[in-house]
Amino acid sequence: xxxxxxxxxxxxxxxxxxxxxxxxxxxxxxxxxxxxxxxxxxxxxxxxxxxxxxxxxxxxxxxxxxxxxxxxxxxxxxxxxxxxxxxxxxxxxxxxxxxxxxxxxxxxxxxxxxxxxxxxxxxxxxxxxxxxxxxxxxxxxxxxxxxxxxxxxxxxxxxxxxxxxxxxxxxxxxxxxxxxxxxxxxxxxxxxxxxxxxxxxxxxxxxxxxxxxxxxxxxxxxxxxxxxxxxxxxxxxxxxxxxxxxxxxxxxxxxxxxxxxxxxxxxxxxxxxxxxxxxxxxxxxxxxxxxxxxxxxxxxxxxxxxxxxxxxxxxxxxxxxxxxxxxxxxxxxxxxxxxxxxxxxxxxxxxxxxxxxxxxxxxxxxxxxxxxxxxxxxxxxxxxxxxxxxxxxxxxxxxxxxxxxxxxxxxxxxxxxxxxxx
Amino acid sequence: xxxxxxxxxxxxxxxxxxxxxxxxxxxxxxxxxxxxxxxxxxxxxxxxxxxxxxxxxxxxxxxxxxxxxxxxxxxxxxxxxxxxxxxxxxxxxxxxxxxxxxxxxxxxxxxxxxxxxxxxxxxxxxxxxxxxxxxxxxxxxxxxxxxxxxxxxxxxxxxxxxxxxxxxxxxxxxxxxxxxxxxxxxxxxxxxxxxxxxxxxxxxxxxxxxxxxxxxxxxxxxxxxxxxxxxxxxxxxxxxxxxxxxxxxxxxxxxxxxxxxxxxxxxxxxxxxxxxxxxxxxxxxxxxxxxxxxxxxxxxxxxxxxxxxxxxxxxxxxxxxxxxxxxxxxxxxxxxxxxxxxxxxxxxxxxxxxxxxxxxxxxxxxxxxxxxxxxxxxxxxxxxxxxxxxxxxxxxxxxxxxxxxxxxxxxxxxxxxxxxxx
Numbered sequence: 091x092x093x094x095x096x097x098x099x100x101x102x103x104x105x106x107x108x109x110x111x112x113x114x115x116x117x118x119x120x121x122x123x124x125x126x127x128x129x130x131x132x133x134x135x136x137x138x139x140x141x142x143x144x145x146x147x148x149x150x151x152x153x154x155x156x157x158x159x160x161x162x163x164x165x166x167x168x169x170x171x172x173x174x175x176x177x178x179x180x181x182x183x184x185x186x187x188x189x190x191x192x193x194x195x196x197x198x199x200x201x202x203x204x205x206x207x208x209x210x211x212x213x214x215x216x217x218x219x220x221x222x223x224x225x226x227x228x229x230x231x232x233x234x235x236x237x238x239x240x241x242x243x244x245x246x247x248x249x250x251x252x253x254x255x256x257x258x259x260x261x262x263x264x265x266x267x268x269x270x271x272x273x274x275x276x277x278x279x280x281x282x283x284x285x286x287x288x289x290x291x292x293x294x295x296x297x298x299x300x301x302x303x304x305x306x307x308x309x310x311x312x313x314x315x316x317x318x319x320x321x322x323x324x325x326x327x328x329x330x331x332x333x334x335x336x337x338x339x340x341x342x343x344x345x346x347x348x349x350x351x352x353x354x355x356x357x358x359x360x361x362x363x364x365x366x367x368x369x370x371x372x373x374x375x376x377x378x379x380x381x382x383x384x385x386x387x388x389x390x391x392x393x394x395x396x397x398x399x400x401x402x403x404x405x406x407x408x409x410x411x412x413x414x415x416x417x418x419x420x421x422x423x424x425x426x427x428x429x430x431x432x433x434x435x436x437x438x439x440x441x442x443x444x445x446x447x448x449x450x451x452x453x454x455x456x457x458x459x460x461x462x463x464x465x466x467x468x469x470x471x472x473x474x475x476x477x478x479x480x481x482x483x484x485x486x487x488x489x490x491x492x493x494x495x496x497x498x499x500x501x502x503x504x505x506x507x508x509x510x511x512x
Numbered sequence: 513x514x515x516x517x518x519x520x521x522x523x524x525x526x527x528x529x530x531x532x533x534x535x536x537x538x539x540x541x542x543x544x545x546x547x548x549x550x551x552x553x554x555x556x557x558x559x560x561x562x563x564x565x566x567x568x569x570x571x572x573x574x575x576x577x578x579x580x581x582x583x584x585x586x587x588x589x590x591x592x593x594x595x596x597x598x599x600x601x602x603x604x605x606x607x608x609x610x611x612x613x614x615x616x617x618x619x620x621x622x623x624x625x626x627x628x629x630x631x632x633x634x635x636x637x638x639x640x641x642x643x644x645x646x647x648x649x650x651x652x653x654x655x656x657x658x659x660x661x662x663x664x665x666x667x668x669x670x671x672x673x674x675x676x677x678x679x680x681x682x683x684x685x686x687x688x689x690x691x692x693x694x695x696x697x698x699x700x701x702x703x704x705x706x707x708x709x710x711x712x713x714x715x716x717x718x719x720x721x722x723x724x725x726x727x728x729x730x731x732x733x734x735x736x737x738x739x740x741x742x743x744x745x746x747x748x749x750x751x752x753x754x755x756x757x758x759x760x761x762x763x764x765x766x767x768x769x770x771x772x773x774x775x776x777x778x779x780x781x782x783x784x785x786x787x788x789x790x791x792x793x794x795x796x797x798x799x800x801x802x803x804x805x806x807x808x809x810x811x812x813x814x815x816x817x818x819x820x821x822x823x824x825x826x827x828x829x830x831x832x833x834x835x836x837x838x839x840x841x842x843x844x845x846x847x848x849x850x851x852x853x854x855x856x857x858x859x860x861x862x863x864x865x866x867x868x869x870x871x872x873x874x875x876x877x878x879x880x881x882x883x884x885x886x887x888x889x890x891x892x893x894x895x896x897x898x899x900x901x902x903x904x905x906x907x908x909x910x911x912x913x914x915x916x917x918x919x920x921x922x923x924x925x926x927x928x929x930x931x932x933x934x
Contacts, residue, residue, distance in 0.1 A: 161898070161902075162898075163895065164895040164898065165611070165892065165895055166888055166891060167884050167887045169891060182902075183899065184673045184677055185895060186608065187611055189587070189609055205888070254604075255604075256677040256678055256680075258678075258680055258681035259680035259681050440863075441866065444866050445866050447867075447869070448870045451870050452877075455874075466589045466627070469588060469589065469591060469627065470586075472586045473585065473586040473587055473607060477606055480583075480602070480604075480605060481604075484603070
C-alpha cells in the first residue's frame with residue numbers, strides 16, 4: 091500500500107419513518123429518497139425503519155445501477171427495518187437480534203414486534219477491511235418516565251459487545267443508525283467507551299446542518315412538536331460513529347444534515363434528519379504515538395460500566411418483581427376459577443359464574459405469559475450484567491496495574507487507535 | 513515465542529442431564545462430577561444441561577481451588593444450561609442466543625423455554641489467543657419425522673456465522689458441546705465446512721472409549737434404550753472440534769470417552785458420555801504449505817450450502833403456511849364469537865352460547881399467538897437463507913476464479929489452516 095494512500099468514503103444515514111398505513115406520504119418520500127440517493131451516489135447508504143420489504147425492493151430496483159449491492163435485515167415479526175445499499179461489493183453480512191426489546195403487551199409501542207437488531211457488513215476497499223454496522227435501538231416514548239431505559243442500556247451493551255467481538259480484524263469500523271439515545275445518555279457513553287468509537291459530529295471541523303447536529307428538529311413538519319418542547323433546537327439521536335485500528339487514521343472531513351427539508355425540494359424525506367458524512371482513511375506511520383489519555387479513559391470506562399451495572403441490576407430486580415407479582419396473579423386466577431366452577435355447579439348465580447369464566451381464564455393465561463416474559467427478561471438482564479461485571483473487574487485490574495495494561499484489556503479493539511484529532 | 517513452543521490443553525465436555533425434579537440422581541451425579549473434575553484438573557471443563565443455577569453455584573464452590581474462573585450463561589426463560597470452569601483466567605466472554613429454537617406450544621419438549629445459545633470465552637495462554645465456544649443445539653425427538661430439522665440447521669448456520677465473525681483474530685478456535693447432530697447430518701457438515709473446524713474423534717490417532725466414539729450408548733443405564741434401537745453402538749452427537757490459524761498447528765493427541773459408567777465408580781455421570789481430549793498446539797514454520805485440497809473443499813462447501821439453502825427454503829414455506837393457516841383460524845374464531853354473542857343476546861340457547869365463549873376466545877388468542885410465532889419464524893429463516901445465499905454466491909465466484917481465491921472467501925478464517933494431519 092502506498093504511504094500517501096487515502097480512502098474517501100461518503101456515507102448516508104437516515105431513519106426513513108416507513109411504517110405502512112401510518113407514516114404520512116410514505117410512497118412519495120421513498121420515491122424522493124431513491125432519486126436523491128441515485129443523484130448523490132454515496133459509497134454507502136444505511137437506512138432504518140424501512141418496515142415494508144416492498145419499499146426495500148422498490149428502492150433496490152431503482153438504485154441497482156448506482157448501488158449494485160444491497161441487503162435487507164430480516165428479524166422479529168415485523169422486521170428489523172434495517173437495510174443497506176452499497177456502491178461496493180459486500181463481502182459478508184450477518185445480524186444479531188437484541189435479546190431484550192420492550193414488552194409484548196405494549197402493543198401500541200410496537201417495538202417488541204420489530205425484532206430490533208444490529209446488522210454487520212464486511213467490505214474490502216483498497217485492501218482495507220471495513221466493518222460497517224447499522225442499528226436501531228428501542229424508542230424512547232417518555233423521557234421523564236422511561237420504562238424502556240434498562241432495555242436500551244442492555245441493547246447498547248449488546249451492540250458494543252457485538253462490535254467488540256466481531257471487529258477484531260477490521261481496519262476501519264463504522265456504526266450508523268438511530269440509537270434513540272442523546273449524546274450524554276448512559277447507553278451512548280457506554281457504547282463509545284467500550285468500543286472506542288468516535289462521534290463524527292464531535293470530531294469534524296466542517297459541519298453544516300441543523301443546530302447542534304440535531305436529527306429530530308422542530309422545523310420538520312412530520313415531527314410531533316409537543317414531544318420536542320423541552321428541546322428548542324431538537325434532539326440528536328442518529329449517529330455516524332467510527333474508528334480505525336492497526337496503523338490507520340480516520341477523520342470526518344465533512345458532516346451535513348438535512349434541516350427539516352428535502353435537500354432539493356421543500357418537503358422532508360422523513361421525520362428524522364439525514365446524516366451525510368465524508369470520511370477519510372489514511373495510512374498512519376508506524377511510529378504513531380499511542381493516545382496519551384489512557385489514564386482518564388480507563389477511569390471513565392470504569393465509571394460508565396459501574397453506572398450501567400447499577401441500571402441493569404435495578405432492571406433485574408424489577409423484572410423479578412413483575413415475575414413474582416404475575417405468579418401471585420396466577421394463584422389468585424386459579425382460586426377464582428375454582429370458585430366459579432363451584433358456583434356454576436351449585437345453581438343460583440350459574441349464568442353469572444359461567445359469564446365470568448372467559449375473563450378469569452384470560453387473566454390466568456395473561457398472567458402466565460407475563461410471568462414467562464419477565465423471567466426471560468430477568469435472565470437476559472442478568473446475562474448482560476454478568477458480562478459487564480467481568481469487564482468492570484478487568485478494567486479495575488488494568489487501572490491498578492497502570493496505563494500500559496489497558497491495551498491488553500481492549501485487545502484487538504483499540505490497539506494503536508488511529509482516529510485523527512481534528 | 514520459542515520455535516519449539518508447545519501448548520498442551522486438557523479439555524472436558526459433558527452434557528450433564530441436570531433437569532431439576534426430572535433427571536435421576538441429579539444431586540449425587542453432580543457431586544461425583546465435581547469430585548472427578550477436581551481430581552483430573554483439566555484446563556477447561558465445558559458443561560451443558562446444567563439447568564439449575566444452584567447446581568452451577570455448588571460446582572463453582574467446590575471447584576474454586578482447581579478452576580478459579582467460571583461462568584454460567586444465562587438466557588431464555590429456564591436458561592441456556594451452559595457453563596464453563598477454567599484453570600486459566602477468562603479474558604472475555606459473551607453469548608449469542610439462537611433466533612429460532614423450537615415452538616412454544618411444544619411445551620412437553622421444552623427447548624423453546626431454554627433459550628439455547630452459544631457461549632464464547634476468550635483466553636490468552638502462552639501468548640496465544642484462544643476462542644472457546646460451548647453450545648447445545650435443539651434436541652432431536654424423532655429422527656424419522658424430525659419437525660425441528662430446519663431449526664437445527666438454522667442454529668448450526670448461526671453458530672458457524674458467530675464463530676466465523678468472532679474468531680477472526682483468534683490463534684486457536686475450540687468448539688465443544690452437544691450439537692444433537694450425527695456426524696453426517698446436514699447441520700454438522702455445514703458447521704464444519706463453513707468454519708473449517710476439525711473433529712477430534714476423526715483426527716486423533718489415540719482414541720479410547722465407546723465404540724465409534726458414541727456419546728449416547730446403550731450401556732448407559734439412564735439412556736432410553738428404545739430410542740437407541742436403530743443404533744446398536746449408540747449415537748455420536750457431542751463433539752470436540754478445533755482449528756488453528758495464522759502459523760500454528762493443532763492436533764488431538766488423545767481422546768477418551770466414558771463408556772456408560774463413571775470412570776471411577778460404576779454409575780454413569782449423565783445420560784451422555786463425557787469427552788476428554790488432550791490437544792497440542794505447536795508453532796508452525798512460516799513455509800508450511802497451504803492445504804492442497806482447496807478445489808474439492810470448495811465444491812463440498814458449495815454442495816452443503818445448497819443443501820442447507822433448500823432446507824431453509826422449505827422451512828420458510830412451511831412457516832408461512834402455518835401463519836396463513838393461523839390467520840384463517842383467527843377469521844373463523846372472530847365469526848364464531850360474533851355468532852355466540854348474537855345467540856346469547858337472542859335467548860333460547862343463551863347459557864350454551866356463554867359457555868362456549870371461553871374456548872372461542874382461547875382459540876382466537878391461541879391462533880393469534882401461533883400466527884405471530886410463525887411470522888417471526890419465517891423472518892428468522894429468511895434471514896439465515898439470505899446469508900447462506902450470499903455465501904453460496906461468493907463460493908461459486910471463488911470456484912469459478914480458481915483455487916487461489918478461496919482464501920479471500922474465508923478471509924481471516926482459514927488462512928494458513930494449521931491443523932496437523934495425524
